[in-house]
Amino acid sequence: MEKDEITVLLDDYRKRNSARKLCLKPKFNEKAALVKFHPSINPQIIEWYLDKGYRGLILEGTGLGHVGKYCFSAIQGAIENDMLVAMTSQCLWGRLGMTVYDQGRDLIALGVLPLEDMLPETALVKLMWVFGQTTDIEKAKKLLQANIAHEISPRTLYD
Amino acid sequence: MNIEYSRIGLKVGLEIHQQLDTASKLFCSCNPQLFKGEPVTTFLRRLRPTQSELGQIDSAALFEFQKGVKILYEATSETACLVEMDEEPPHDLNQEAVETALVVALMIKAKPVDEIHVMRKTVIDGSNTTGFQRTCVVALGGEININEKKVPIQHVSLEEDAARKMKEEDQIIRYRIDRLGIPLIEVATSPVIHSPQEAKEVALTIGRLLRATRKVKRGLGTIRQDLNISIRDGALIEIKGVQKLDLVALIVENEVQRQLDLIKIRDELKEREVKARDIKEEFVDVTTIFKQTKCKVIQKALEQNKRVLAVKLPKFAGFLKRELAPGMRLGAEMAEIAHFWGRVGGIFHTDELPAYGITANEIHELAQSVSKAPLDSVVFVADTLENSNNALEAVVQRAREAINGVPEETRAANLDGTTRYMRPRPGAARMYPETDIPPIHLKNEYLRKLRDHLPEMPEQKMRRMKKEYALNLKLAKQILDSEYSDIFEIIAKETKVSPTIIAVTLTETLKALRREGTNTEKISSEQLRELFSLIDSVKTTKEAIPEIVTWLSKHEGATATRAVEVLELEMISQKELERMIDDLLEQNRTIMKERGKGAFGLLMGNVMKKVRGRAKAEVVTRILKKRLKEIIT
């Protein structure tokens, strides 16, 4: 803001719809976690979250959305036990591209949800909120991937 | 020229590329629109062809690369993202585009593939930031019917459009990447078309089919047709980028003529006993001859320390200036090839001299320096030593090819129906898999759904339009072939204006206005709808249409209501009309006395002139008749 003038930085800024009625949905479910992939990570962390009854996991993968192959079986186990596992990238200004390398394609085949360019922390909080709204995993997946308030931008620009 | 096309073995295949009107581009979410004005950003690239990823480099591209050509890309943030810049992998294949291509495929009874595999087609002229164009076959086979004849379709594909070339200056080529990635549907026929007229009809029919999907863009530059043309004894020539349907027949005619004349030159060269080995790459530096020249081009070159190199083409005299097809000569083809390989502005040849300020004396000295015999031709260029050498090598190569007749090449279409050399024909193995995008499986269930909801076939639509809107055949055809058939139906449904009037406006009136220079492409569907709703609610009249349309074409985004206001074309109220008629009658009292009822025609004409289309003739007639009757009795 500069001299009473507001500069809108988003080019697809959505104006508030004044006709819309406010409806508060404040419920959160804390059984969601964020795991950042790094070399030497112990995949048992994923198993631990599963054991503790966590419902969802946001992975913060490298580059286009990868984790080491040695984590695959833990991820598979989590998904088979109805845990929602979604991918974000450590490259905060970048976007996932999970069909470029086999690693990404394999993760998608396991059932990992790609979240485009959603920030890892945003994804975590969103996932907590999502499980506050629904207990149905399929509905939760749809809601997590829906672009509700600009947490996903369909285009990455150069500047 | 009367050519029996069946006797010369003419074979034409058509490839139609049409931009789709999707919400976003083929591999990203950018807006598939072109931008006007200045780019917000530019970036410079060099292409480095590699033999990797199974791709094969074509010699022309390698050559460009070795010459150190740089490419400057222009972009705005609305029309390009990191995908077009090749800084981010492509996103998923646009489903809307796939569906449109499938609909077209099913309409022509082609067989959709089980899996769509996106491929990369090597393109190293810089028109794609990646060095390749993404393309995928969506369906194979199928056919269309032209006058009882079946024309087989080879495939229906989807492609990303290339960047558009804006400028070429020395070592830098400028491309705008707004067009890059716009979805194109490609429909390719087998080479079974045997006359120019037939080629036109095939193009027309495919165009109608594409428009029937209602998912194609309209306007110049949104459709591009490539033609493959060959005749017996000639060669397979690929002509790229025909932008207008009207040009298809003419381009085929011209290409046939060009090939026939090249064959004639071949025969005459044979009679003169010219052999390929006689045409030697012996380039003579003749710079000193032109030290005092009056020729501006050479003067300028010499000021920049460039050289003049000459080569002798034995027994070629007369051939270079001979017209092949209207506007195309062998000399001009050599110049185009010299430009391609040597980046020279042009070539000089003795067939067209003296001219351009070059004197008979200079020509004489030139002839001596290369030992020119009377039947020989001399070609020379003024450029850097390297460019001149490259250019003359290309000229020699082209002269040798003339001995064999027609060389295979890719040519580009000009707007006047002529063509120009573009590049040598690329090798066949230019495709390799796009590894960033997994194959897309087409489910039977999905295809069945599409098949059950295909759009109306054009013939069917024509019959229906004739019946439903009581249009005559000519008008029904015109509206169907225009870009306005959808908007016509919308307007005909939402207003009570006579469909014939709507159809005439959208075809003949717009055509007449175009001829007068009105840019009717600027008129939006919304403006047209509003215009007819104004006519429907008697806020203006159909007589005012041309004036309103012309105004709207110059005021993009303005409303028809505003046009009516500005042009003062609102309907005159009944009261005002009555007052005007009364005034007029008052002024013409004597005429009325003399002629009585017979004055009607004259008075009517006067009123109509005064109201300038702002009153309906029926209403004027009614009031005028009533008043006349009152006055006379």
Ligand SMILES: [Zn+2]
């Ligand atoms: Zn883009």
